[in-house]
Amino acid sequence: MEQKKTIKDVAELAGVSKSTVSRYLNHGYISLEKQERVRRAIEKTGFQSNFFARRLKTKESKLIGIVLPRMDSVTVGKLLAGIGRVLEPAGYQGILLVSQLSVSKELENIRNLQQQGVDGILVDSVGITREHIRLGRESALPILYTGQKHEGVHYVKLDDRAAGRMMGAYLRQMGHCRAVFAGVSERDTAVGIDRKQGFIEAFTEGRRNARVDFVETGFDFLSAYNQAEEVRRCQATVVVGATDNISLGILRYFHERGIKVPEEISVAGFGGYEVGAVVYPALTTVAFDYELVGMKAARYMLDLLQNKPVEECMDVPLFFVERESVRNLTKACEPEQPASMNGMT
Amino acid sequence: MEQKKTIKDVAELAGVSKSTVSRYLNHGYISLEKQERVRRAIEKTGFQSNFFARRLKTKESKLIGIVLPRMDSVTVGKLLAGIGRVLEPAGYQGILLVSQLSVSKELENIRNLQQQGVDGILVDSVGITREHIRLGRESALPILYTGQKHEGVHYVKLDDRAAGRMMGAYLRQMGHCRAVFAGVSERDTAVGIDRKQGFIEAFTEGRRNARVDFVETGFDFLSAYNQAEEVRRCQATVVVGATDNISLGILRYFHERGIKVPEEISVAGFGGYEVGAVVYPALTTVAFDYELVGMKAARYMLDLLQNKPVEECMDVPLFFVERESVRNLTKACEPEQPASMNGMT
DNA sequence: CTGTTAGCGCGTTCAG
DNA sequence: CTGAACGCGCTAACAG
Numbered sequence: 188m189e190q191k192k193t194i195k196d197v198a199e200l201a202g203v204s205k206s207t208v209s210r211y212l213n214h215g216y217i218s219l220e221k222q223e224r225v226r227r228a229i230e231k232t233g234f235q236s237n238f239f240a241r242r243l244k245t246k247e248s249k250l251i252g253i254v255l256p257r258m259d260s261v262t263v264g265k266l267l268a269g270i271g272r273v274l275e276p277a278g279y280q281g282i283l284l285v286s287q288l289s290v291s292k293e294l295e296n297i298r299n300l301q302q303q304g305v306d307g308i309l310v311d312s313v314g315i316t317r318e319h320i321r322l323g324r325e326s327a328l329p330i331l332y333t334g335q336k337h338e339g340v341h342y343v344k345l346d347d348r349a350a351g352r353m354m355g356a357y358l359r360q361m362g363h364c365r366a367v368f369a370g371v372s373e374r375d376t377a378v379g380i381d382r383k384q385g386f387i388e389a390f391t392e393g394r395r396n397a398r399v400d401f402v403e404t405g406f407d408f409l410s411a412y413n414q415a416e417e418v419r420r421c422q423a424t425v426v427v428g429a430t431d432n433i434s435l436g437i438l439r440y441f442h443e444r445g446i447k448v449p450e451e452i453s454v455a456g457f458g459g460y461e462v463g464a465v466v467y468p469a470l471t472t473v474a475f476d477y478e479l480v481g482m483k484a485a486r487y488m489l490d491l492l493q494n495k496p497v498e499e500c501m502d503v504p505l506f507f508v509e510r511e512s513v514r515n516l517t518k519a520c521e522p523e524q525p526a527s528m529n530g531m532t
Numbered sequence: 533m534e535q536k537k538t539i540k541d542v543a544e545l546a547g548v549s550k551s552t553v554s555r556y557l558n559h560g561y562i563s564l565e566k567q568e569r570v571r572r573a574i575e576k577t578g579f580q581s582n583f584f585a586r587r588l589k590t591k592e593s594k595l596i597g598i599v600l601p602r603m604d605s606v607t608v609g610k611l612l613a614g615i616g617r618v619l620e621p622a623g624y625q626g627i628l629l630v631s632q633l634s635v636s637k638e639l640e641n642i643r644n645l646q647q648q649g650v651d652g653i654l655v656d657s658v659g660i661t662r663e664h665i666r667l668g669r670e671s672a673l674p675i676l677y678t679g680q681k682h683e684g685v686h687y688v689k690l691d692d693r694a695a696g697r698m699m700g701a702y703l704r705q706m707g708h709c710r711a712v713f714a715g716v717s718e719r720d721t722a723v724g725i726d727r728k729q730g731f732i733e734a735f736t737e738g739r740r741n742a743r744v745d746f747v748e749t750g751f752d753f754l755s756a757y758n759q760a761e762e763v764r765r766c767q768a769t770v771v772v773g774a775t776d777n778i779s780l781g782i783l784r785y786f787h788e789r790g791i792k793v794p795e796e797i798s799v800a801g802f803g804g805y806e807v808g809a810v811v812y813p814a815l816t817t818v819a820f821d822y823e824l825v826g827m828k829a830a831r832y833m834l835d836l837l838q839n840k841p842v843e844e845c846m847d848v849p850l851f852f853v854e855r856e857s858v859r860n861l862t863k864a865c866e867p868e869q870p871a872s873m874n875g876m877t
Numbered sequence: 878c879t880g881t882t883a884g885c886g887c888g889t890t891c892a893g
Numbered sequence: 894c895t896g897a898a899c900g901c902g903c904t905a906a907c908a909g
Contacts, residue, residue, distance in 0.1 A: 193902055204880045209904055218878060238649035239593070240902035242584040243885050250627075258613040259823070261606060268603040271630050280648070282595075283628050285616050302580035303625070408810065435810050442812055462807040465753065465780050467787055478604070538886055549896045554888055563894065585886035588901050 192234040201228035212236060242304065251488060252300030252308040253281045256288050256334075261460055262477045266311060266333065269481020277489055279306070286313065294318050301326045307488050309333065314375070315340060329491040333484050335377055341491065343484040345503040347377045350457055350473045351385020353507055357471075358425055358455065359390055359397070362516030366390060367400045367421040369411060369437060370429035378429050382457060386427060398423075404433055411436030419446075424453060425513065431458035434470055438512070442467075449514035459508055469510035479503050537579040546573035557581060587649065596833060597645030597653040598626045601633050601679075606805055607822045611656060611678065614826020622834055624651070631658065639663050646671045652833050654678065659720070660685060674836040678829050680722055686836065688829040690848040692722045695802055695818045696730020698852055703770055703800065704735055704742070707861030711735060712745045712766040714756060714782060715774035723774055727802060731772060743768075749778055756781030764791075769798060770858065776803035779815055783857070787812075794859035804853055813856035824848050 194212075198205045201224040210217050211225045228234075242248050251274060255263055267281075274281060282305060286293035290313060300308050301322070307329045312319070315337040323330045323340060332342040358366060368386060373379040383401070391397040400421040404414040411433040418426050418437060428434030434456030441448050448454050448468055456463065459474020480503050490497050539557075543550045546569040555562050556570045573579075587593050596619060600608055612626075619626060627650060631638035635658055645653050646667070652674045657664070660682035668675045668685060677687040703711060713731060718724040728746070736742040745766040749759040756778035763771050763782055773779030779801030786793050793799050793813055801808065804819020825848050835842050 194904095195902080205902090206881080206904075207879065210879085213904075216878060221879085235647035237588070237902050238647065239584045239587040240885090241904080243582070243588055243887090243902080244904045246885085248584070258616065259606065259609040261604065261609075264604040264606075264609050267628075268630070271603065271628075275630075281628050283612075283616075283626050285613070285620075302583065304583035408806070439810060461753070462810065465784060465807065466810055467812050539888095540886080550887080551889075551896060551898095552894090555895085558888075561894065566895090582886050585901090586888080588886080588903090589888045591901085 191237075192232040194234070194236065196232055197225065197228045197234050200232060201225045248304045248306050249279050250303075250305045251279050251281050251485075252284065252297075252303065252305040254284050254286060254293055254296045254300070254308065254310040254312075256286050256293070256311055256313045258285050262458070262475075263311065265477035266481040266484075269478035269483075270309065270485045271481075272478075273482050273485040273489070279489075281309075288313055290314060290316060294322065297322055297330070301328055307331070307492055309484055309488060329488065331484055331488050331491065333480055341487065341497075343480055343487055343503075344377065345475050345480060345505065347381035348385035350475070350505050351382045351387075352389035353385075353473050353505055354427060354455060354457070355386040355389025355391075357507060357509075358427070358453075358513065359394075361453075361513055363390075363425045363453065364394075364397050365400075365421075365423040365425075366398070367402055367418050367423045367426045368429070369402045369404050369414065369418055369426055369433050371406055371433075372403060382429055404436075406430060406432065408432045408436040408439075412440050415440030419452075424516065426452065426454050428454070428456040431456040431460045431463050431470060431472055434472070434512075435462070435466060438466060438468075438470070449512050453513040455513050459506065463508075464510065468512045471510045471513045472508050474506040474508045476503060476506070536582075537577040539579070539581065541577050542570065542573045542579045545577060546570045593649045593651050594624050595648075595650045596624050596626050596830075597629065597642075597648065597650040599629050599631060599638055599641045599645070599653065599655040599657075601631050601638070601656055601658045603630050607803070607820075608656065610822035611826040611829075614823035614828075615654065615830045616826075617823075618827050618830040618834070624834075626654075633658055635659060635661060639667065642667055642675065646673055652676070652837055654829055654833060674833065676829055676833050676836065678825055686832065686842075688825055688832055688848075689722065690820050690825060690850065692726035693730035695820070695850050696727045696732075697734035698730075698818050698850055699772060699800060699802070700731040700734025700736075702852060702854075703772070703798075703858065704739075706798075706858055708735075708770045708798065709739075709742050710745075710766075710768040710770075711743070712747055712763050712768045712771045713774065714747045714749050714759065714763055714771055714778050716751055716778075717748060727774055749781075751775060751777065753777045753781040753784075757785050760785030764797075769861065771797065771799050773799070773801040776801040776805045776808050776815060776817055779817070779857075780807070780811060783811060783813075783815070794857050798858040800858050804851065808853075809855065816855045816858045817853050819851040819853045821848060821851070 194205050194208045198208045203221055207217060207221060208225055211222060284296040286296055293313060297308060309331050311333045312335045315332060315335050332340055336342045336344050368383055370383050371379045387399050390399055402414055402418050404411045415437045426437055428437060434454050438454055456470050456472040459472050463470035463472050539550050539553045543553045548566050552562060552566060553570055629641040631641055638658060642653060654676050656678045657680045660677060660680050677685055681687045681689050713728055715728050716724045732744050735744055747759055747763050749756045760782045771782055773782060779799050783799055801815050801817045804817050808815035808817050
């Protein structure tokens, strides 16, 4: 519980001036001899430079504000892991603020961060509004969005349309012609529109006999479960949930009614959460690498901070994870092998 | 992109001195008239006080360092949500550092935080070592641990022994006499020892015919899956996983071999993750409220920061979630109803 | 290469 | 109740 050591203490102990110590800490224009003396003085005192004093001068906080819609979600966790993985080696740390899925709270958080002296702000947004844009213009702080995109802002996002197309192409190839898309409101551009449109395109493109019905649900398991009856009525051969959670809710409903998946009806989803592998039957899905999104976003932010030419390559790979929940209609015989650990990880 | 406003700008615009503005911002010994003038000047300039300058003076950062073992986990997410829920209203923010499940990284993070000017440190630890204690002594910063406990440090933790006992008592009441406990290494005091011991106590206490076998696995789904054969050999009527993940791995194995749960063998777990409700059969489990742990920890930290008398009440409630995976051996007839939405949330 | 001198923006005495 | 003056700990500009 010693008195906090300052650069002055070190200077005195080393018999040099404060600026020499400061130089030692920074650009290091200093003779080898004094360098050694300072080094030892620092070691002896256990000195560490005062964060706030330094920041007050340099105007650099080495802090990145991170605004999250919520905390208790796997995808957010992955995203953060990715962000941390590139921010930390670069000497940056993150300050976390949570918006509780509210746009106004999100804006408040951004405003807050703008004055807290962070160097930049990463926002995993619930939706980019005009106010977001305004806030961005008013401050020199770089803001980078993930999850949503918008004209004139920096963002990193996975390609929802491509994900949709991927699924559409797969189901088509598996011989399906009638699908139900259990999706979310179109107010969500990424999931509600792009993902669905991509699917419909690839699934129906250039064939007359294909058809996609649409049932709207919320994002959560339960609301999907509650819409499952409606989904069932569509009489499709496959139901595609806009999210793994949605598919899981439907799967659960089918299971309770004794409807066999994939024998009687196929189910597929988007997200690639681990839980999809644990469930029976294991869920076929398009997996997103959220950790990679986080890493890309962080790298992008770092570039922004150094005014580097920002590379516009924002394609985050998608993985198709084929598991057990989709039936191949083109084969005469059913696959006989038991459920396997395929695509588990 | 205006020039950053300082307290000086406000003072000039309001026609008062800097100190008056400062007073307005803090203890407010200021006449109503000037109060109004300052208020408007602040509004006009959009002034917000400089974080670093203020901290440099007050020695209070209103920042809490949070050290996490990993980010991509549901429990950590819940914990954080809880922490945020009480820290934020108190005007504090969190700085997050991730230890990648490494003790040395965890220590490094703590050291780092100690010099970054945070007011306190919350550590969701992977294990408290002597070095942790030493670090704590060397600095005046309060450190509070969660997840693990240790003599002479502040901690908030759920009662693993009680959780174990809860499960033991339940299974006993359901008429089970032979159990396998699929647990983790005893190097983990909380999960590896306390939880198991609690279970064994309650399950066997005072009856000769009860028996508990032990099979060691890792924390993850897959390693449990790989030990499932071993578990099966024990010929017990019920298998208890130390973690829902472990139980899920075993469930999966049983499913693949066509072993019916709970008809042929029962399965139960600890944790209460949502995924346990989605799986078939839905997993009976002791649920922990990690969000509450987070809230308690944060509140405890706040008390520490204000030198309040710390209330030693650290009991975090446990919930027994009875679902479908345990068979009642005391009844002659099987329950006939289909799987239901019970205990879903 | 080095010490001296100024502030960064704010809070806080200390006279008035 | 208010303003002037000082200093938090550090970095940067300046002479030497």
